[in-house]
Amino acid sequence: MMNIELKVNGERRKLEVFPMARLLDVLREQLQLTGTKEGCGEGECGACTVILDGRIVNSCLVPVAQLNGSEIMTIEGVAGQDQLHAVQQSFIEHGGAQCGICTPGMVLAAVDLLQRNPQPTEDDIRTGLAGNLCRCTGYIKIFESVVRAYQK
Amino acid sequence: MANTHPIGKSFPRKEGRKKVTGQALYVDDLSFPEMLHGTTVRSPAARGRIKNISFEGDIPWDEFIIVTAKDIPGANYVALILTDQPFLAADFVNHPEEPVLLLAHRDKYLLEEARRNVAIEIEAQPAIFSLEDSLAKKEIIWGEDNVFKKFLVDKGNVDDAWSQADFIVEGEYETGAQEQLYIENNGAIAIANPNEGVTVWGSMQCPYYVHKALVKLFGLPEEKIRIIQTETGGGFGGKEEYPSLIAGHAALLAWKSGKPVKIIYDRAEDMVATTKRHPSRTRHKTAVKKDGKLLAMEIDFVIDGGAYCTLSPVVLSRGTIHAAGPYFCPNVRIHSRAVATNVPPHGAFRGFGAPQSIFAQERHMDKVAHAVGLSPEEFRRRNFIHEGQTTATSQVIRERVDMDQLLTRALQLCEYHSKREQFARENAAHNGRFAKKRGIGFATFMHGAGFTGSGEVFLQSVVSAEATAEGKVRVLAASTEIGQGTNTIFSQIAAETLGLDFDSIEIVQPDTGLVPNSGPTVASRTSMVVGKLVESAVMGLKQTLIGSGLLSPEYTEADFRRACADYLANFGSLKTSSTYQPPPNVHWDDEKYQGDAYGAYAWAVYVAEVSFDELTYEARVEDFVALQEVGRVLNPVLAAGQIEGGVAQAIGFALFENVVWKDGRMANNQMTNYIIPTPADIPPIRVYFEENPYAYGPGGAKGIGELPMDGPAPAILNALENATGISFTHVPLMPERLIEAFIE
Numbered sequence: 082m083m084n085i086e087l088k089v090n091g092e093r094r095k096l097e098v099f100p101m102a103r104l105l106d107v108l109r110e111q112l113q114l115t116g117t118k119e120g121c122g123e124g125e126c127g128a129c130t131v132i133l134d135g136r137i138v139n140s141c142l143v144p145v146a147q148l149n150g151s152e153i154m155t156i157e158g159v160a161g162q163d164q165l166h167a168v169q170q171s172f173i174e175h176g177g178a179q180c181g182i183c184t185p186g187m188v189l190a191a192v193d194l195l196q197r198n199p200q201p202t203e204d205d206i207r208t209g210l211a212g213n214l215c216r217c218t219g220y221i222k223i224f225e226s227v228v229r230a231y232q233k
Numbered sequence: 234m235a236n237t238h239p240i241g242k243s244f245p246r247k248e249g250r251k252k253v254t255g256q257a258l259y260v261d262d263l264s265f266p267e268m269l270h271g272t273t274v275r276s277p278a279a280r281g282r283i284k285n286i287s288f289e290g291d292i293p294w295d296e297f298i299i300v301t302a303k304d305i306p307g308a309n310y311v312a313l314i315l316t317d318q319p320f321l322a323a324d325f326v327n328h329p330e331e332p333v334l335l336l337a338h339r340d341k342y343l344l345e346e347a348r349r350n351v352a353i354e355i356e357a358q359p360a361i362f363s364l365e366d367s368l369a370k371k372e373i374i375w376g377e378d379n380v381f382k383k384f385l386v387d388k389g390n391v392d393d394a395w396s397q398a399d400f401i402v403e404g405e406y407e408t409g410a411q412e413q414l415y416i417e418n419n420g421a422i423a424i425a426n427p428n429e430g431v432t433v434w435g436s437m438q439c440p441y442y443v444h445k446a447l448v449k450l451f452g453l454p455e456e457k458i459r460i461i462q463t464e465t466g467g468g469f470g471g472k473e474e475y476p477s478l479i480a481g482h483a484a485l486l487a488w489k490s491g492k493p494v495k496i497i498y499d500r501a502e503d504m505v506a507t508t509k510r511h512p513s514r515t516r517h518k519t520a521v522k523k524d525g526k527l528l529a530m531e532i533d534f535v536i537d538g539g540a541y542c543t544l545s546p547v548v549l550s551r552g553t554i555h556a557a558g559p560y561f562c563p564n565v566r567i568h569s570r571a572v573a574t575n576v577p578p579h580g581a582f583r584g585f586g587a588p589q590s591i592f593a594q595e596r597h598m599d600k601v602a603h604a605v606g607l608s609p610e611e612f613r614r615r616n617f618i619h620e621g622q623t624t625a626t627s628q629v630i631r632e633r634v635d636m637d638q639l640l641t642r643a644l645q646l647c648e649y650h651s652k653r654e655q656f657a658r659e660n661a662a663h664n665g666r667f668a669k670k671r672g673i674g675f676a677t678f679m680h681g682a683g684f685t686g687s688g689e690v691f692l693q694s695v696v697s698a699e700a701t702a703e704g705k706v707r708v709l710a711a712s713t714e715i716g717q718g719t720n721t722i723f724s725q726i727a728a729e730t731l732g733l734d735f736d737s738i739e740i741v742q743p744d745t746g747l748v749p750n751s752g753p754t755v756a757s758r759t760s761m762v763v764g765k766l767v768e769s770a771v772m773g774l775k776q777t778l779i780g781s782g783l784l785s786p787e788y789t790e791a792d793f794r795r796a797c798a799d800y801l802a803n804f805g806s807l808k809t810s811s812t813y814q815p816p817p818n819v820h821w822d823d824e825k826y827q828g829d830a831y832g833a834y835a836w837a838v839y840v841a842e843v844s845f846d847e848l849t850y851e852a853r854v855e856d857f858v859a860l861q862e863v864g865r866v867l868n869p870v871l872a873a874g875q876i877e878g879g880v881a882q883a884i885g886f887a888l889f890e891n892v893v894w895k896d897g898r899m900a901n902n903q904m905t906n907y908i909i910p911t912p913a914d915i916p917p918i919r920v921y922f923e924e925n926p927y928a929y930g931p932g933g934a935k936g937i938g939e940l941p942m943d944g945p946a947p948a949i950l951n952a953l954e955n956a957t958g959i960s961f962t963h964v965p966l967m968p969e970r971l972i973e974a975f976i977e
Contacts, residue, residue, distance in 0.1 A: 109262075114255075115255070115258070115259075115261075115262035116254070116255020116256065117255070118259070118261075118416075118417070118466070119261070119418075119499075120416045120417070120418075120500065120904075121500040121903070121904040122499055122500055123500070123903060123904065123905060125903075125904035125905055126416055126904055128416055155255070156253075156254065156255035157254070157255050159254070160254055165250070165253065165254070169253040169254065170253075172249070172253045173245045173246060173249035173250060173253055174245050175870065176243075176246070176870040176871065176873070176874045177253075178246060178249055178252045178253055179246075179467075179716035179717065179718075179874060179878065180415070180416070180417070180465065180466045180467040180468075180715055180716025181248070181251075181252030181253075181257050181464065181466065181716065182259065182415075182416045182417040182466025182467060183416050183466075184252050184253055185253075185255045188253055206912070207912045207913050207915075208912075208913065210912040211911050211912050211913045213912070214416065214904070214909060214911060215416070216413075216414055216415055216416055216467050216469070216878070216882070216909065217467055217716045217717075217874070217878045218874055218877060218878050218881075219874075219877035219878040219879070219880055219881030219882075219910075219915060219918055220877075220881065220910075220912045220915050221873075221874075221877040221915070221917075221918050222870070222873070222874050222877065223912070224912070
């Protein structure tokens with residue numbers, strides 16, 4: 082076991098962890114942040130996407146040992162105090178979420194994309210979200226949700 | 234009365250906020266005090282007798298709860314259609330990965346290590362892995378002849394037709410297995426003991442299927458089994474029948490341990506062990522007159538059901554009825570069989586047999602058109618079914634149907650004719666050089682909504698509604714929200730019927746302890762069939778309030794709230810129920826397989842534009858138009874989302890999704906090497922609706938969910954034939970197959 086300190090959704094957290102524990106499990110089991118989902122456990126589907134020190138990662142592939150001092154944003158930290166993030170609002174209004182299991186990861190990937198590229202082209206959106214799989218929507222409404230979010 | 238009409242408007246998803254904020258709770262997000270984790274130890278062999286089970290390694294076995302078939306308190310079969318599938322194999326296994334033994338422990342990491350240290354020794358017996366070997370009876374592995382079910386649809390006189398034909402065209406077509414690949418794996422949590430009975434929380438489509446199976450498994454009265462659906466991360470049929478198994482397994486471990494037990498499959502286990510789309514083989518022999526009119530169709534349709542019967546008879550039924558397409562033909566014979574092989578049982582997957590037989594039909598129509606010397610378009614136009622004509626099951630089409638107009642509009646929307654000319658010109662110019670060739674093709678098809686034939690009558694589905702003291706209306710139905718929009722659609726229907734605000738409607742979480750049996754969430758029946766029951770159940774509330782004198786027929790939302798409060802103060806509760814009544818003049822003969830197969834059909838024309846790279850053998854869909862008539866569209870955004878998602882899955886079915894089999898076991902059971910479409914692979918999917926309200930659907934709606942799975946695969950392969958001149962007959966059409974075709 083080892084001790085680490087993280088900042089999760091703006092809050093400082095001291096944790097005792099197995100060094101090789103997956104960030105995904107630490108978030109879900111130790112911090113009860115169950116909004117981060119496991120879809121495949123091998124970095125293919127993106128359901129476990131979180132933003133780690135400003136970059137999106139698949140939290141199922143990140144051993145927690147390397148995270149001391151890191152800053153993490155999960156889906157629980159995306160909305161503001163009183164209102165949803167524009168991406169979240171747009172996903173609700175434009176059909177970007179269906180069953181919802183890929184949605185936390187997809188929203189974070191979209192938030193990250195718009196932070197780096199506030200006015201992405203359709204190709205940029207496809208590339209920016211290419212690491213996140215959805216089986217319900219066929220992606221069309223997700224692309225539309227991203228476009229509508231930045232047009233706001 | 235409230236002046237807004239919710240039906241036809243794109244209300245945002247009812248549970249959308251929970252989903253975009255990560256607050257929606259799926260089964261793996263739940264935890265109970267003292268909860269153990271459970272796992273399944275599975276057969277290493279395809280077929281044989283279980284000789285020995287040994288517990289090896291440096292594992293503290295006395296800490297583990299171990300369940301075998303001997304621990305089952307009731308009957309060891311998964312109650313569905315037949316009783317051939319055990320919850321746990323007792324002494325014989327019939328497919329790889331068949332559940333044999335269950336383990337539970339509080340430490341899930343130690344549990345996984347323990348699982349790997351259980352050795353199951355099987356005395357192997359010969360197994361068969363293909364429908365050809367099953368049909369040839371290379372080994373008899375199920376019943377007397379390996380056949381789970383067969384149907385014969387016989388209309389007119391096919392035998393007499395051949396001699397009068399000007400053309401006879403034959404073809405053979407195949408489709409592969411396909412994994413549903415919901416992003417949330419299967420999972421369940423159970424609490425079970427003799428005093429309180431059994432309660433299961435799980436990811437599922439059909440709580441009452443699980444309920445039925447667990448009543449038998451435990452031999453308990455119905456009220457002692459309670460099944461609760463948790464937020465479900467996709468189903469597509471993959472959570473229609475399979476959840477009975479995992480729920481039963483979790484409950485058996487909970488029963489023995491006296492503690493809550495959670496079983497969550499990881500992706501590899503979910504892919505290797507759970508159901509997939511039935512592989513199929515279809516043979517067509519078609520007689521046509523000189524004028525391009527169909528004279529006779531003889532269709533032989535076979536699906537591979539895997540090791541146990543499960544839902545294969547019903548999958549076969551739907552595939553059989555859809556096999557002859559939206560055409561009028563006076564003489565039709567469809568002979569179909571579902572056969573056994575030693576692979577994990579194949580099961581429900583969106584479309585349920587229809588995508589398989591429609592793939593064959595729509596590829597074959599292009600082939601016949603070519604043989605007859607007509608364009609694919611003209612040949613179909615000469616044969617489309619019209620109002621008053623009969624389908625293969627001799628169902629008289631009584632609704633207005635205009636496939637000609639649908640085809641005209643779809644072809645205009647994608648500039649089919651000019652592209653056909655343009656691509657022919659450009660492809661010819663590229664001849665002899667490596668280039669991207671382009672093509673365009675289409676499929677015309679229909680999909681019946683609801684259970685086949687007398688299925689809905691047997692189901693006798695019920696929906697209830699109750700009013701709260703605050704004047705809200707709660708809808709109680711067993712139909713699950715699995716992403717397709719049940720919560721939102723039911724709220725719109727109830728709000729429209731009562732003239733209330735959308736937010737005044739609450740949808741109760743499906744829980745067999747609370748909601749009546751509204752039938753399973755399958756078969757494109759939720760909006761059309763169960764939605765109609767929602768309409769009549771809430772209508773009952775209104776009529777009761779008006780009948781009691783507490784509400785006048787013309788009322789405002791405030792009046793309604795007041796009336797509910799008054800009624801509850803006077804009478805305690807207000808609850809009404811509605812039971813399924815078939816539309817008039819629907820007749821079905823289960824013996825002859827003739828009659829009104831479905832109450833209503835959705836009609837569609839899908840057009841695919843493709844490119845084919847002669848250097849890399851990559852086939853890509855570049856543009857897609859999906860035009861359909863689905864009755865009234867209840868919620869345009871949700872409806873388009875259904876079509877887009879279905880088309881994407883069907884693009885995968887056509888070009889990407891290849892289950893690699895090795896001795897009856899899926900060898901590529903990872904998302905790394907079983908490829909579903911990603912954001913980078915999807916073409917623009919342009920969705921259009923024609924609206925023709927259906928008299929017996931809520932607000933005029935028909936079924937929609939399965940339809941988009943049917944058309945894309947044949948449309949894409951028809952387009953690829955247009956691009957390459959090669960007629961492909963098999964999906965998935967992987968680059969390897971394309972290479973082979975070009976070498977030949």
